[in-house]
Amino acid sequence: MLTETTTHEDEPRPSTAPVAAEAREQFASSPRGAQLARRRALRWMEEWGHPPASDASCAVALVVGELAANAVRHGRVPGRDFFLRLILDEVAGLVRVEVADAASTKRPPTSTPTALPEGESGRGLLLVEALAVRWGWAPRHPMGKTVWAEVSTRTPPHL
Template structure:
């Protein structure tokens, strides 16, 4: 994934159900801090993307799951970078809701 000039909030989390819940919660909090309220489309979409990616990591580990189809539909771009230990997964999404 190429580096982006957009805001980012990297976090290292365990591939467990607890880590997946924490990922979604941290996403909601960070987007709210960036001016996208919890009930905004951007915040909801980001939470859904993070939830699908985290659930995929917990459930499938190295094998892509069906949630990645949803990620492909909701994200502008997404990708995976292999690391010495584990992987880094990232997504980009539009900060404006369609039609606004």
């Protein structure tokens, strides 16, 4: 597996805010790969100052777990891995989670289901919707797609 954790301040980004940190790694498109991706995300969050038990780390780990599981289950192409990237934007108080797979034809639904499905699967995007500030997907060139979610690193106010 190729691992790269870097800190960037001058690299161009879609947003105008500077990126505090970025980490990326490629994983086998298997249940074990999805599990390793979730663990790696927790480690990166800890390196960036968010302990594993913090709200931000737990939310990121759950989102990574769901998106990686979807990539393995619905986006698997034999012989192709999936790719995880986390980007920390301290100014905006966000971590952007990106999971890219090689399946171009299997895309996430355009909207999240409003009720829980009766089956044992199908709840992952409901969880992502609940934990993320926003989420979506984009085609990946030359093949595949990237599903992304932005998770707040700020502690929500207590009610």
